[in-house]
Amino acid sequence: MTAVGSYFKIGPARLFVHAAVLLIVILWLIPTLGIFVSALRDKDQIVVSGWWTAFVGSTQTVAVRLGTSDQQQQEGVTYVISGNVLEGQTGRSVKAFGNRVQQPAAFKAGETADLGDGETLQINSDGSYRYMKNAAFSPDERPKRIYASVSAPPQFTMQNYNTVLTGEGIGQSFINSLTVTIPATIIPILIAAFAAYALSWMEFPGRALMIALVVGLIVVPLQMSLIPLLRLYNEIGNLLGQPSKTYPGIWLAHTAFGMPLAIYLLRAYIAGLPKEIIESARVDGASDFEIFVRIVLPLSFPALASFAIFQFLWVWNDLLVAMVFLGTDKDHLVLTGSLNALLGSRGGNWEILTASAFVTIVVPLLVFFGLQRYLVRGLLAGSVKGG
Amino acid sequence: MLLQIVSALGVVVGAVIACSAYFYFSNKILDLALPVKDGDIRAASRNLNRRALVRPWLFVGPALFLLIVYLVYPVIATVVLSFYDRSGLQFVGLANYQWALGDREFRQSIFNNILWLAVVPAACTFFGLVIAVMTDRIWWGNIAKSIVFMPMAISFVGASVIWKFIYEYRGGNDVQIGLLNAIVQLFGGTPEVWISVPFWNNFFLMIILIWIQTGFAMVILSAALRGIPEETIEAAVIDGANGWQIFWRIMVPQVWGTIAVVWTTITILVLKVFDIVLTMTNGQWQTMVLANLMFNWLFRGGGDSGRSAVIAIIIMLAVTPIMVWNVRRANRELKGH
Numbered sequence: 001m002t003a004v005g006s007y008f009k010i011g012p013a014r015l016f017v018h019a020a021v022l023l024i025v026i027l028w029l030i031p032t033l034g035i036f037v038s039a040l041r042d043k044d045q046i047v048v049s050g051w052w053t054a055f056v057g058s059t060q061t062v063a064v065r066l067g068t069s070d071q072q073q074q075e076g077v078t079y080v081i082s083g084n085v086l087e088g089q090t091g092r093s094v095k096a097f098g099n100r101v102q103q104p105a106a107f108k109a110g111e112t113a114d115l116g117d118g119e120t121l122q123i124n125s126d127g128s129y130r131y132m133k134n135a136a137f138s139p140d141e142r143p144k145r146i147y148a149s150v151s152a153p154p155q156f157t158m159q160n161y162n163t164v165l166t167g168e169g170i171g172q173s174f175i176n177s178l179t180v181t182i183p184a185t186i187i188p189i190l191i192a193a194f195a196a197y198a199l200s201w202m203e204f205p206g207r208a209l210m211i212a213l214v215v216g217l218i219v220v221p222l223q224m225s226l227i228p229l230l231r232l233y234n235e236i237g238n239l240l241g242q243p244s245k246t247y248p249g250i251w252l253a254h255t256a257f258g259m260p261l262a263i264y265l266l267r268a269y270i271a272g273l274p275k276e277i278i279e280s281a282r283v284d285g286a287s288d289f290e291i292f293v294r295i296v297l298p299l300s301f302p303a304l305a306s307f308a309i310f311q312f313l314w315v316w317n318d319l320l321v322a323m324v325f326l327g328t329d330k331d332h333l334v335l336t337g338s339l340n341a342l343l344g345s346r347g348g349n350w351e352i353l354t355a356s357a358f359v360t361i362v363v364p365l366l367v368f369f370g371l372q373r374y375l376v377r378g379l380l381a382g383s384v385k386g387g
Numbered sequence: 388m389l390l391q392i393v394s395a396l397g398v399v400v401g402a403v404i405a406c407s408a409y410f411y412f413s414n415k416i417l418d419l420a421l422p423v424k425d426g427d428i429r430a431a432s433r434n435l436n437r438r439a440l441v442r443p444w445l446f447v448g449p450a451l452f453l454l455i456v457y458l459v460y461p462v463i464a465t466v467v468l469s470f471y472d473r474s475g476l477q478f479v480g481l482a483n484y485q486w487a488l489g490d491r492e493f494r495q496s497i498f499n500n501i502l503w504l505a506v507v508p509a510a511c512t513f514f515g516l517v518i519a520v521m522t523d524r525i526w527w528g529n530i531a532k533s534i535v536f537m538p539m540a541i542s543f544v545g546a547s548v549i550w551k552f553i554y555e556y557r558g559g560n561d562v563q564i565g566l567l568n569a570i571v572q573l574f575g576g577t578p579e580v581w582i583s584v585p586f587w588n589n590f591f592l593m594i595i596l597i598w599i600q601t602g603f604a605m606v607i608l609s610a611a612l613r614g615i616p617e618e619t620i621e622a623a624v625i626d627g628a629n630g631w632q633i634f635w636r637i638m639v640p641q642v643w644g645t646i647a648v649v650w651t652t653i654t655i656l657v658l659k660v661f662d663i664v665l666t667m668t669n670g671q672w673q674t675m676v677l678a679n680l681m682f683n684w685l686f687r688g689g690g691d692s693g694r695s696a697v698i699a700i701i702i703m704l705a706v707t708p709i710m711v712w713n714v715r716r717a718n719r720e721l722k723g724h
Contacts, residue, residue, distance in 0.1 A: 013630060017521050024518060025531050028538070031549045031598065034566060038552065050564050179395040186399050190406040191449045198446035203439075208721065210447065215717040217458050219710045221659050223681050223699040225457060227692050228464035230685070231475065251398070256457030259450055288442060289414040317542030319662045320682070336544040340666050343548065350552060350564070357548040361541045368540035372533065379603065380610050 032361075035354040042155040043351035059095060059151045061104045066121075066129065066144045069137035078132045085148055086127030097123045097148040104147035123148065160355035168346075169330060170356050173338040177316060177363075179247060180326065180334055184254035184315045189304055191255065192262030193270075197292045199263065200271035201278055211267070217260040226324055229253070233325065245327035253325050254318075258311045265310075268381050269303035270296055306378025309371050313364050335360040406449070413445045462703070469696035473689075483693040493698070496675045500705075502589055503596075503660060503676065508653040510597045512646060515604025519612055520634060522605075532609070536602035543599070543662035550595045551667060556580040585673040592674060595663050600656065604649045611645035612638060651709045658705050677702050 038051045048060045067081040074080075086092050098106035099115055107113040109125040118134035123146075131144065165171040198204070199211055237244030273296065281291050297304075319336040326332045328341070339353075339360050346352045368375065421434040421441075444451075472479045487493045518535055522528035538546060555565030556578055563569045568578035582588045615638060623637045639646070661678040668674045670683070681698035684691045 014524070017524055021518070021521050021525060021528070021531050024521075025534050028535050028598065030566070031553055032537070032541070034552055035549050047564065048562055050562070050566065050569050052566070052569075175391050179391050182395050183398045183402060187402045187406070190403060191453070194410055195447040195450035198443045202443040202446065204443035207443075208718075210451070211721060212714050212718060213454070213459075215714050216710050217454060219655050219706050219713060220458055220462060221655075221678075221699070221702045221706060223659065223678055224465050224703050225461035226681075226685060227468055227696055227699065228461040229457065231692070247395075247398075251402075252453070253457065256453040259453050260458070263450060287414065287418075288446070289410065292446075313540055317545075319542070319544050319665070324685075336542050336662070339544045339548060340662075343551070343666055350555070353548055354552065357545050361545040364540040364542070365537070368537065369533070372536070375539075376606055376610075379606055 035357050038350055039160055039354040039358045040156045040158070041160075041351070042157055043160065043349075045152065045155060046350050046354075054156075055154055059149050061147055061149050063101075063145055063147055066131050066146060068143050069139045069141060072137045074136075078134055079136050081131040081137065083129060084127045085123060085129055085146075086150070089127075091153045092127070092150050093125045094123055094127055095125070095149045095151050097121075097146055099144070099146050101147060105149045121146065160351045161359070164352055164355045164359065168338075168342065168352055168356065169333070170335070170338055170359050172330060173333050173335045174359060176331070176333060177335040180250055180254070180322065181312060181315045183247075183251045184258075185308055185312045187251060188255040188258045188262050188311060189308060192259055192266055192307070193297065193300065193304065194292065195263050196266035196270050197288075197296055199267050200273075201291075201296075202288060214260050214263045214267075218264060220260075222257065222320060225257070226320075230324060245325060245332060247326070247332075250321065250325045253321055254311075254315050257321065258307075258314065261310065262307050265307050265378060265381050266300065266303050269300055273299055302374065302377060303381070305371070305374040306381065309367060309375045310378050312367060313375075316364055409449070410445070413448075414442070417441055417445065465696045465699050465703075468692050469700055471693050473691035473693055475692045479693065483697045486694060487697050487701075492675055492680060495673055496677045496680045496698075497701075499589055499674060499676050500658065503593060503657045504654060506590070507593050507596050507600070507657045508650050510593075511600040511604045511653050512608075512649050514597070514601045515606075515649065516608050516639070516642075516646070518601065519605045519609035520638065523609060523612060532602075532605060535605055538599040539602045541599065543595075544666050546595050546599055547663055547666035550591075550598070551582075554581045554591060582668055582674075583672045588668065588672055588674055592663055592667050595667075596657065596660060600653055604653065607649050608642060608645055611642040615641045651712070655706050655709060658702050 034051050037054050038046055041051065041054055044060075045054070064085045066085075067083045069081070071083070072079045072081050085094065085097075094109045096105035096108050097113070098104045099113070099121070100106070107123075109123055112120050112122040114120055120132045121129065121144075122132075123129040165174075199207060199214075233244040233249055277295060277299075278291060281295055286294070317336060318334075319340060322334045322337055326334065328337055333341070339356050342353055342356055417438060421438050423431045423434050423438075425431070468475050469483055470478060470480060472482075518532075522531045522535075525531075541549070553566045554568075555563075556568055557563050557565070563572055563578050565578075567581060572578055581591050619637055619641070620633060623633050628636070659678050660676055661682065664670060664674055664676050664679045665682070670676075670679050677698055681695050681702070684695040684698065
């Protein structure tokens, strides 16, 4: 145990640390938990109760019409219409009822309500009701409308996922995102690794300058590149008679935008490899190409993995580059773009938004939890790029 | 659909083969073009030297090409375009800069960006440092760290949806399904449409970025804190320092360098913040920031490359000091090798 550790062990200070960290963890988890839970809820329940009540069920007010006068039965001096307001619904129960919309919960379930004009109404929590009158119900009267607050048990469903994957184009976008991300993650690794090797183990004029250039370019905002590249892409598209927004176009763009960080990370690692290994290989007559392929590449696996995760998360989560270089038509819309579009068109439909958001973040989260070790290592080596 | 995935995988395989082939054959060709034969020693050594001159450029060639086409050339072109009109054809001198100075929306964006810069890096670094110190002291610290770090994997758009749900407002007598408004109501307050309250809405957007980036600060600072020599802390404990003093007087000064790195990294990120504002408000209710204004002008009314370029240059100018600092630091490290 460290000195500070044993210091904190004394007294309530340690308890305070536990409590504070617990609070932070809860604070950090709750937002994501909200959409996880909501995406699984019934869409009618989402709008009538907060997601934090999902596990205790929800209460909603419904309007019901009681039976018609031809169902009435005479019991002594009173006439009774009986039935069940929850006909055909299982698992629900009536908490309260009322006959006016302003007070939909005026009477508790099981109570007998006096509705005036000699009418009384009793609704039990199982939904069965007895609607009584001291005279016959007239056949001209419309069936009586009453209000009941009905509590429904928690209901979880995969329906929302079904809807977004097939109906809202999220499925297609998922494929599009994969199409963008896989090549844009793998291509830069090779190109950057060769460059990083040359910058670490080969002497050539301009080497220091190029390293400085790479470090400088890491922080150049993407915004500086957008305008000229958009023009360049349009010109090339016109020249070739092709659309300017294509998958190869965005693969190259992502490859190039990831290049400075890739070279920086890989160079830091490759330059740190033991000098003896590389020099003895040279003495044995191996060419630089052979040294790179046979020795450097296998040894650099941790650094390659770190960068691959970075690049994967960055490309998968990117919105700006995709909007500018890939466009927003159906065959090209990536997940982030889809989600952004849904925020506009389905602003209040939380069952769709939450399920879509979950589909969008599930892949990076899996990558994150599976390969966190490499991500942390990469962060520590390359904490100079701002996202 | 499946076809698309298969073709993407095909591209990966193809690209890997093409890359490998390029490197392999370019090296082979170089060896063939400049042969080293046993007979003529002088020619052999001349060719060896020439090979050593050319080969590095074969290795860095593709990377250098991409860097120049996608980053170096655009930076220069953007600066040039900022002196031209909306179509990029007519030279207009400083007119675009003049427009920017007088534009209300532009000044609003500058103001908001400064607000973001003042709050987000400081908040992330501070929370990151505090959480790092605390989680290092408890047995389940690594689990806690993982959870705080997790939002790093979530896209800004995804995070915006997550937080928009928290800020959700329901009008009339509807039940508040947004967590924030439900809590406000619980304590007797009136629910609000939080993201449309000018000035304060900026902070509601900032919270999203803080939620995402604190984990980053925590991870980096936690590693730095572990590097602090035990003896310095032990000595402080023996001298009777309390936890507070140990934190501020012993730990923080020893990780200053790392704090600076974290701070500047988040600063750069903040300057480029785009997705969050686009998805939450699209710059409405006075939340516009430079990156979004730049994007708007890129397409607004058919696009105005001049004005858009000016805004991009402002962002670039803001990161330039950090860039210079980074390059200097890297140079120092290189010489120290």
